[in-house]
Amino acid sequence: MVDTTAQRRIEKLSGVKGMNDILPPDSARWEALEHQVRSLMRRFGYENIRTPIVEPTALFVRGLGEVTDIVEKEMYSFEDRLNGEALTLRPENTAGVVRAVVEHSLLYNGGKRLYYMGPMFRHERPQRGRYRQFHQIGAEALGFSGGELDAELILMACDLWKDIGLEDVALQINSLGQPAERTLHRAALIAHFERNLDVLDDEAKRRLHLNPLRLLDSKNPAMQEVIEAAPRLLDFLGEASRSHLGVVTSILDANGVAYTMNPRLVRGMDYYNLTVFEFVTTKLGAQGTICAGGRYDYLTEQVGGKPAPAVGWAMGVERVLELLKEKGDATAVSTTDAYAVITEAAFLPSVMACLQGLRAQGVSVQMHASSAEGFASMKSQFKRADASGARFALVFGKDEVSAGLVSVKSLRDAQVPQVTQPMDHPERWASSLQSAA
Ligand code: ATP
Numbered sequence: 449m450v451d452t453t454a455q456r457r458i459e460k461l462s463g464v465k466g467m468n469d470i471l472p473p474d475s476a477r478w479e480a481l482e483h484q485v486r487s488l489m490r491r492f493g494y495e496n497i498r499t500p501i502v503e504p505t506a507l508f509v510r511g512l513g514e515v516t517d518i519v520e521k522e523m524y525s526f527e528d529r530l531n532g533e534a535l536t537l538r539p540e541n542t543a544g545v546v547r548a549v550v551e552h553s554l555l556y557n558g559g560k561r562l563y564y565m566g567p568m569f570r571h572e573r574p575q576r577g578r579y580r581q582f583h584q585i586g587a588e589a590l591g592f593s594g595g596e597l598d599a600e601l602i603l604m605a606c607d608l609w610k611d612i613g614l615e616d617v618a619l620q621i622n623s624l625g626q627p628a629e630r631t632l633h634r635a636a637l638i639a640h641f642e643r644n645l646d647v648l649d650d651e652a653k654r655r656l657h658l659n660p661l662r663l664l665d666s667k668n669p670a671m672q673e674v675i676e677a678a679p680r681l682l683d684f685l686g687e688a689s690r691s692h693l694g695v696v697t698s699i700l701d702a703n704g705v706a707y708t709m710n711p712r713l714v715r716g717m718d719y720y721n722l723t724v725f726e727f728v729t730t731k732l733g734a735q736g737t738i739c740a741g742g743r744y745d746y747l748t749e750q751v752g753g754k755p756a757p758a759v760g761w762a763m764g765v766e767r768v769l770e771l772l773k774e775k776g777d778a779t780a781v782s783t784t785d786a787y788a789v790i791t792e793a794a795f796l797p798s799v800m801a802c803l804q805g806l807r808a809q810g811v812s813v814q815m816h817a818s819s820a821e822g823f824a825s826m827k828s829q830f831k832r833a834d835a836s837g838a839r840f841a842l843v844f845g846k847d848e849v850s851a852g853l854v855s856v857k858s859l860r861d862a863q864v865p866q867v868t869q870p871m872d873h874p875e876r877w878a879s880s881l882q883s884a885a
């Protein structure tokens with residue numbers, strides 16, 4: 449008899465478009481990068497901050513600016529079903545960090561250096577290096593106004609490229625000046641684009657009077673020539689802004705950091721002023737920016753806090769890892785030291801006590817698992833042991849276990865003689881299983 453209800457096919461569910469599963473062995477690359485970032489941040493004295501993935505929508509609308517790509521078209525926003533609150537999955541995390549810093553008065557006795565890692569969400573067209581859930585690692589220095597902090601953050605990013613072995617990353621810098629300087633530039637910019645109305649696309653026309661700086665960020669090839677000819681904000685900078693930039697570049701020069709001044713560089717959010725910068729590679733096509741940031745001295749006020757200067761950057765983890773992969777970096781090797789081969793269920797209690805003893809000494813060990821029929825043949829267990837990448841097999845056979853012993857067999861090197869070891873004293877021989885590395 450066929451039970452039709454049991455046979456009914458259940459539709460297979462798949463993940464959301466543009467949102468990726470990060471699977472082994474790739475996940476090992478992620479962990480390795482995160483590990484290097486933690487060590488880097490410790491060296492520079494940056495502390496970890498973890499803020500919620502969901503924030504009030506108003507935080508991003510006010511913080512990033514209404515007339516920006518992110519706020520106009522990329523946010524995952526929804527209404528809280530119970531109280532109607534307008535919420536958004538964070539598209540970036542500078543605004544969230546600033547909110548938290550203000551909310552918890554973290555600047556009460558001076559500046560704070562903070563870093564974060566985590567997922568961000570933007571409704572973009574998925575393509576290589578551009579996803580709907582992606583990950584950023586970011587660093588923010590809040591409460592400091594000097595250009596030396598801008599430089600410190602840039603040096604920190606450069607150190608990271610060195611640590612992980614990324615070459616061919618070019619640094620571009622610009623200064624967006626201060627609000628008064630931007631007002632002058634804005635008028636010149638509007639006049640320039642008004643003279644070239646016929647080349648502007650609809651979006652550019654709409655934004656021209658709302659936020660003309662955004663036009664410089666347009667990716668429309670037809671507009672590039674007019675953008676290229678637009679008045680440069682750099683030419684509108686006053687003495688103070690120029691000297692801030694000078695502090696930054698003199699520190700970079702003294703540290704041998706190469707950069708190019710790019711007067712067209714504007715960032716996608718309105719919160720920036722003075723220094724802005726991007727680390728760019730030519731290896732990822734149009735998605736070449738792997739890290740971007742700048743100064744945002746007015747954002748704390750924007751979210752209702754006391755004025756406090758700040759500067760920071762965020763890097764795209766997927767793009768950095770893709771670059772590393774492209775470079776043909778060795779995939780992180782399996783870290784399994786040993787694989788336990790076991791022949792009878794009755795041995796499990798003493799075998800697992802032995803394995804626990806090994807793990808307590810830092811050995812990584814995987815145990816063969818039984819199936820409904822019991823344990824597989826030695827031969828097929830050894831196949832598994834080989835596939836696991838482990839360097840040693842620990843054989844818990846009948847002869848061994850009845851004598852309180854385990855056979856240790858090298859899976860990599862036939863020259864290494866097989867030895868037996870006492871099951872109840874794993875601490876005595878644990879170190880012989882660990883690689884020197
Ligand atoms: P782009 O011009 O490529 O859209 P952006 O200016 O919007 O970048 P930022 O908001 O400055 O990007 O984010 C910092 C970094 O995060 C980027 O340089 C990039 O490496 C990464 N990033 C941004 N958006 C995405 C995305 N949708 N998918 C993957 N990485 C992203």
Ligand code: MG
Pocket residue numbers: 517716
């Ligand atoms: Mg973008």
